[in-house]
Amino acid sequence: MSPRKKALPAPLSIQLYAPGMTPLLRAGAGGLAASLRVILGSTSPTAPWPSPVRLGPGVAKVEREAIHLHWGGEPPEATLRALFGASFQVKQGFIDLPGTRPPGAPEPPPELAAALHDALKVTFLQHGKSTQGGARRRIAFEVDARPVIIESQGYDTFVHQTAWQDVLEALESGATTLASWAYPGAAERHLGVRVTKVEYTAAEALCACFALVGCVSFKLPKLRGGAFVALAPTDLVRFAEVRPGLTPKRLSDVAVAGASDAVLATQLAMKQETGMRRLHEELGTSEAVALRQMPWNAQQKIRGAVVRQDAVPEAVLERYEAAAAALPNLLRVRKSEGKAKGDASYFIATSALRAFITENLAASRLWFAGFATAMTAEGRFIHDYRDRDNLGALLRQERKGLIAMHPYLREDEQWLVQSVHLALRSRFKSIYDDTKESPPATRSNRLKGERERLRLSFAGAKTPEQVRAALADLWSRAGTNRELQAHWRDILPLLGPERWREARDLALVALASYQGRGGEAAEVEDMDAAADASEQS
Numbered sequence: 001m002s003p004r005k006k007a008l009p010a011p012l013s014i015q016l017y018a019p020g021m022t023p024l025l026r027a028g029a030g031g032l033a034a035s036l037r038v039i040l041g042s043t044s045p046t047a048p049w050p051s052p053v054r055l056g057p058g059v060a061k062v063e064r065e066a067i068h069l070h071w072g073g074e075p076p077e078a079t080l081r082a083l084f085g086a087s088f089q090v091k092q093g094f095i096d097l098p099g100t101r102p103p104g105a106p107e108p109p110p111e112l113a114a115a116l117h118d119a120l121k122v123t124f125l126q127h128g129k130s131t132q133g134g135a136r137r138r139i140a141f142e143v144d145a146r147p148v149i150i151e152s153q154g155y156d157t158f159v160h161q162t163a164w165q166d167v168l169e170a171l172e173s174g175a176t177t178l179a180s181w182a183y184p185g186a187a188e189r190h191l192g193v194r195v196t197k198v199e200y201t202a203a204e205a206l207c208a209c210f211a212l213v214g215c216v217s218f219k220l221p222k223l224r225g226g227a228f229v230a231l232a233p234t235d236l237v238r239f240a241e242v243r244p245g246l247t248p249k250r251l252s253d254v255a256v257a258g259a260s261d262a263v264l265a266t267q268l269a270m271k272q273e274t275g276m277r278r279l280h281e282e283l284g285t286s287e288a289v290a291l292r293q294m295p296w297n298a299q300q301k302i303r304g305a306v307v308r309q310d311a312v313p314e315a316v317l318e319r320y321e322a323a324a325a326a327l328p329n330l331l332r333v334r335k336s337e338g339k340a341k342g343d344a345s346y347f348i349a350t351s352a353l354r355a356f357i358t359e360n361l362a363a364s365r366l367w368f369a370g371f372a373t374a375m376t377a378e379g380r381f382i383h384d385y386r387d388r389d390n391l392g393a394l395l396r397q398e399r400k401g402l403i404a405m406h407p408y409l410r411e412d413e414q415w416l417v418q419s420v421h422l423a424l425r426s427r428f429k430s431i432y433d434d435t436k437e438s439p440p441a442t443r444s445n446r447l448k449g450e451r452e453r454l455r456l457s458f459a460g461a462k463t464p465e466q467v468r469a470a471l472a473d474l475w476s477r478a479g480t481n482r483e484l485q486a487h488w489r490d491i492l493p494l495l496g497p498e499r500w501r502e503a504r505d506l507a508l509v510a511l512a513s514y515q516g517r518g519g520e521a522a523e524v525e526d527m528d529a530a531a532d533a534s535e536q537s
Contacts, residue, residue, distance in 0.1 A: 009076055009171040014203045016065040016236060021207070023287040023308075024183065024215070027230035028207030031214025033062045033240035035087040035099035042086075042103070050237050056082035064235050076171055080164035087213065088161045093134045093154020095120055099213040102244040111141045114152040115254040116247070119217040121153075122226030123184050123291060126301055130159040130181045143331045148346045163209045170202035182208040184228065185291045185303035214239075216246050216266050218256045221348050223377070225292035225301045227259055229266040232284035238274075239282065245273040252329040255348040257355035259307040260362035263288035264320045267309070271317055280311045307362055316361050319408050323367070326404035327354040352376050352393040353401050367405055371505040372459050383508040384455065394512060402513035413506055415487040416494055420471070420510035423478035424454075428516060451511065458507045464500035471495070471507060 014029050015021070021029070040053045050062040057072035058079030071079050089096040091107065094117040107113065114137070125131055134154040141148055159181055170176040177197050182205075200208060215228045231246075233239035246269045248254045256262040263286050271279045286309045291301035330349045356374050360367050374382040376393045384392030409417065428447060435443040457470040475481055484491070494503040 008071055008073070009202075011071065012069040012076075012171065012202055012206070014067040014069075014207060016233070018203070020201075020204060023232040023285045024211050024230045025204055025207040026232035026284065027214035028209065028211035029067060029214070030231065030233040030236060030239040030243060031099055031210035031212065032067055032087075032206065033236040034243040035083075035097075035210060035213055036060050036062055036067070037240040038098040038101075038103050039083075039086045042098075049241070055079045055086075058082070062236055062240065064237055067236060077164070077168055080167055084161060084164040084209075087210070088158070090134075090155055090157065090161075093137050093156075094152075095125075095155060095158060097213050099210075099240075100244060100247045105244070108249075109141070110137075110139045111150070112248075112251050112254070114139055114150065115219070115251055116217075117152065117155075119219050119226055119254055120212070122219060122301060123217045123228045124181050124212050124215075125158055126184070126226075126291070127180055130179070131155045132157045143333050143346050146333050146344065148333055148344050150345050160209055160212055163205075166200075167202055167205045167209065170200060170205045175199040175201060176205055178205060178208055180300075182211070185289055185301065214243065216248075216262075218248070218262050218265075219254055219348070220258070220290060220292065221255050221350055222257070222352075223290070223292040223304065225290065225304070227256055227262040227288060227290045229262050230287045230289075231266060231270065232286070233282060234284050235282050238278075242270060242273045242282070246270060252331055252348055255329050255350055257329075257350040257352070258359060259288040259290040259305040260358040261350075261355060262290070263307050263309050264312065264317070264358055264362055265324065267312055268317050268321055268324070283311045285310055309362055312362070316364075319367060319405070320358060320361050322404050322408070323354055323357045323361075323401060327351040327357075327398060327401040351395075351398060351401070352380070352382060353398045356382050357401075357405065366502070367408060368505045368509050369502075372461075372501070372508050381459070383459065383512055385512070399513055399515070402509060403515075406513070409506075412487075412490045412494060413502070415483055416491050416503060416506050417510040417513075419481055419483040419487070419491065420474065420507055421514055422481050422483055423474045424511065424514045425516070426478035426481075427474070454511055455508065458504055458511065461504050464495065464497050467500045467504050467507070468495050471503070 014032070016026060016029055036053045037049055039055070040047055040049060040051060043054055044051065053060045053062075056078045057074040058076070059070050059072060060083070061068045069079065087097070087099060089098065092110075094113045096107075108116065132155060134156040137152050137154050139150050139152065159179070166176045166178055177199055182200070183198065211230065215230045217226060217228045220227050231239075246266055253265070256265060266288075267279070267283070267286060270283060274282055288307040288309070289303055290305040292304040293301055329351075331346050332349050333344050333346050356371070357367050360369050371383050376382070380386070380391050380393035382393050384390060385394045385396060386392040406414065406417065427450060431446045431450060432443065435446055454474060457473070458467075461467040461470050475484060493499060494506070
């Protein structure tokens, strides 16, 4: 008798809402659908989406809430090889994920491809064992008409290209374990105790592999880490169409200021692809994870922050869009040590103010909440301008960001800010008039000293009485104030025991966003220009 032929595994079905499907795994199911759509476009250009996708001997079919894989009467290895080979590629040393690009779209320029490659290196592929290095690539391009040359470590292969073997193991034995690349930033609680290991079914393992495609990865320059956003779709067919539009298209957009910035940036991109109504219909939970090195683990970047967010209201995305437009990431050129003479590299500068605003928006707080007390990880106050003499975090050009957010204040909040602006204008004009005959340095020091006195007065107020005293002192010194005269009844509730912290935050917002007029304007701007020069040095 001939030996019994080994039975083939049953067809594999991935159910979007099956037990155990976390947001990361659901994002992976979306990444699988996006990859299948690209494969369909390359093998059957005239076939409508969704149509059955041929994968070697097998076939895949995408439905709204499920994906079905049939092996075509052959062992599943051939089908899985074809799927993974078309979905995870390396081109010119950089990781290439076709499911993240529109079908038929040109490849990104080398500098953008390198940045996207680097974003994956600080999120999913940070462990050395998950990649095999290739040659270092030297890339030349321009930033603000200045030549820049960077070197990026290329790869020959990465772990996802052969991870079909883990899926095959799960098909044959019922479960498999995956390394840390399947769950970036997570850690096993008890090493060596099998019961604490995370085991994946074949469907879950396949989704974990394709999370690399379904998630959007970013760099976190200030924390020297990365962040990824797992979007849990409600419609796999539609998500496959939308996913390519979520990939950053500009070099500066590969970086974010924090986890909240990442999740709102991705939802804004998805809204622009789908429209606001469909965003709420097609998006479930979003999970943004920020990864950074911690003092107790210098080898791996672990989870420093996690933001979970359903589809946010349109008003929140409108506020975020205004903040992002006024506080964009900036490409900066710097001379790098050890490079050849004349060579320069670049970095992406992110805004601490943008990080502060987006954290408030993502948490459904007022965009300015906590402005008086918020600090960066380095211990710099958000409300204080940065120069050689202090530890502030606010840059002079970021004043435009505060001004851009003024329309999103309520009426009583706007009147308080405007009344402070009028008082500041009066005080600075008075100082300018008093020092007309004095040396410019004396006049500049007087203006700067008055700003600092007011900042400390507002920031140091710890009770409703102290906030009222600080504002009353400014208003009394400034003289007649038409905003205060017209709207004092509306402003008064802000100074009570329930909302005095809002008043303190708003007073500092007003101070930080003030722009001069008339004679004192030039002096204030000269002082700001000098500070800007010190920031760039």
